[in-house]
Amino acid sequence: MIIPVRCFSCGKLVGDKWESFSKRVAAGEHPKEALDDVGVERYCCRRMLLSHVDLIDDILEFHEKREVVDIRGER
Amino acid sequence: MELVSRGAGGVAGLSGSGGDMVLKVEVLSVDDDRVRFLLGGVDVAFTNALRRTLIMDVPCMVIDDIFFFDNSSVVPDENLAHRIGFVPLRTDLDRYALPGDCDCGSELGCEKCRVVLTLDVAAETETRTVYSGDFVSEDPAVVPVSPSIPLTKIAPGQAVRLEAYARLGTGKEHAKWQPVSTAVYQHVAEIEVDEDRCTDCAECVKACPRNVFAMEEGKLRVVDVNLCTICGECEKACPVDPTAVRARPLDDLFLLTVESTGCLEPARLVAEAVRILSVKLDEFAGKVERGETEDVIDVYAVAEVEKARLARGSIEDVGGDDEDAVSDVGAEDEGDVDSDVE
Numbered sequence: 001m002i003i004p005v006r007c008f009s010c011g012k013l014v015g016d017k018w019e020s021f022s023k024r025v026a027a028g029e030h031p032k033e034a035l036d037d038v039g040v041e042r043y044c045c046r047r048m049l050l051s052h053v054d055l056i057d058d059i060l061e062f063h064e065k066r067e068v069v070d071i072r073g074e075r
Numbered sequence: 076m077e078l079v080s081r082g083a084g085g086v087a088g089l090s091g092s093g094g095d096m097v098l099k100v101e102v103l104s105v106d107d108d109r110v111r112f113l114l115g116g117v118d119v120a121f122t123n124a125l126r127r128t129l130i131m132d133v134p135c136m137v138i139d140d141i142f143f144f145d146n147s148s149v150v151p152d153e154n155l156a157h158r159i160g161f162v163p164l165r166t167d168l169d170r171y172a173l174p175g176d177c178d179c180g181s182e183l184g185c186e187k188c189r190v191v192l193t194l195d196v197a198a199e200t201e202t203r204t205v206y207s208g209d210f211v212s213e214d215p216a217v218v219p220v221s222p223s224i225p226l227t228k229i230a231p232g233q234a235v236r237l238e239a240y241a242r243l244g245t246g247k248e249h250a251k252w253q254p255v256s257t258a259v260y261q262h263v264a265e266i267e268v269d270e271d272r273c274t275d276c277a278e279c280v281k282a283c284p285r286n287v288f289a290m291e292e293g294k295l296r297v298v299d300v301n302l303c304t305i306c307g308e309c310e311k312a313c314p315v316d317p318t319a320v321r322a323r324p325l326d327d328l329f330l331l332t333v334e335s336t337g338c339l340e341p342a343r344l345v346a347e348a349v350r351i352l353s354v355k356l357d358e359f360a361g362k363v364e365r366g367e368t369e370d371v372i373d374v375y376a377v378a379e380v381e382k383a384r385l386a387r388g389s390i391e392d393v394g395g396d397d398e399d400a401v402s403d404v405g406a407e408d409e410g411d412v413d414s415d416v417e
Contacts (some may be wrong), residue, residue, distance in 0.1 A: 006161050
C-alpha cells in the first residue's frame with residue numbers, strides 16, 4: 001500500500017528513497033541505475049523498492065472525490 | 076592503528092588462548108553510516124560476541140508510545156503507529172537513560188528518559204504526504220534521521236494529529252531498536268602464491284569473482300586480500316598440480332562491516348558495543364570469582380512442577396492460583412497509583 005519504512009530483512013531505512021526511485025524509473029531510467037544511485041546496495045533492500053506497488057493513491061481517489069462531510073462540526 | 080588491550084587479553088584468556096594477546100584494529104573506511112575495519116588477535120567467539128552486542132544490546136532511540144488525537148487518513152492507527160515506530164531517530168546516548176535505569180519510575184518516562192514528538196498535519200485543499208520531517212521534537216537533537224520518509228498520505232479534509240513518546244531501548248526487546256542494519260564479520264584470507272610453480276597464466280585472475288588478483292608486468296599479484304571470500308575458484312582454475320595459488324582463512328583476523336541505521340555514528344556504535352561487552356564480561360568474571368555460576372532457579376525442577384500441575388488438571392487449583400495472582404497485582408497497582416499522586 002505504502003512503501004515500508006525499513007527493509008524487512010536487514011532493517012536499513014528504505015522508505016525515504018522511494019519517491020526519488022519511483023520518479024526516476026517512471027522517467028525511463030533503468031531500475032538498476034536508480035537503485036545504485038539512491039544507495040541501496042544489498043538485494044534484500046533492492047527488492048523492497050523494486051517489488052513495491054504503491055496502492056495508496058488508488059485508495060485516496062475515493063477520499064479525494066468524496067464531498068467533505070461535516071462530522072465533528074470542525075469543517 | 077595498533078593497541079595492546081588488557082581487556083582483549085582477558086577475553087582471549089576466557090576462550091582458552093591465554094596470555095597477553097595483541098589486539099589489532101585497522102580502520103579501512105569510515106563514512107556517515109558505515110565503518111569497515113580489521114580486527115586481529117581475537118577469536119571467532121569474541122568477534123561474534125561483538126557482532127551480537129551491536130545488534131541486540133547497543134541502545135538507540137525510537138518512538139514507543141503514541142497517543143492519537145486524530146487520524147482520518149487511509150492508514151489505520153495501528154499500521155501508522157507501526158510505521159512511526161520504525162523511523163530511526165538521531166540518538167543522544169549521553170543525555171538520556173534507558174527507562175529501566177532512570178529513577179523516575181514513570182510509565183511514560185521523564186525528561187531524562189524520553190523525548191516527546193508531535194505530529195500535527197492537515198490537508199486543506201490538496202492531497203499531501205505526511206513525512207517524518209513533519210514531526211516536531213521537544214529536543215532538536217532527537218529528530219528522524221531522514222525528513223523524507225513517507226508515513227501516510229492524506230486527502231483534503233483529512234488530518235493526522237498525534238503525540239509520540241520516544242525512548243531508548245535495545246534490539247533484544249524489539250527490532251525497531253536495532254541500531255545497525257548490517258553487522259557482519261568475515262574471515263580475512265591468506266593467499267599464498269608459489270612463485271616457483273606459478274606460470275603466470277592468469278587463469279585465477281579470470282576465475283576470481285571478486286577481482287582479488289591482477290597481472291602486473293606479466294606477474295601475478297594480489298591486489299586486495301580483503302576482497303577475498305575464500306570461494307576457492309582460483310584454486311579450481313589453477314592448471315598447475317598441486318595448485319600454485321592457495322587461499323586459506325586466517326583464524327585470528329576478521330573484517331567487520333558495521334552499517335548504522337543513522338541513529339548513531341558507526342564508530343560510536345562499535346565503541347559502545349565494546350563498552351557494554353566489557354561490562355558484561357566484568358560481571359561474569361565477578362560471578363565466577365564469587366562462585367555464583369550455578370543457576371539459582373533449577374529450570375528442570377520448575378518444568379517438573381509445571382508438568383505435574385498440568386497432569387492434575389485441577390480446575391479449582393488453577394482458578395485459585397489465578398485469583399490470588401490477580402488480587403496481588405491489583406494491590407500493587409493501587410499502591411503505585413497512591414505513591415504517584417503523593
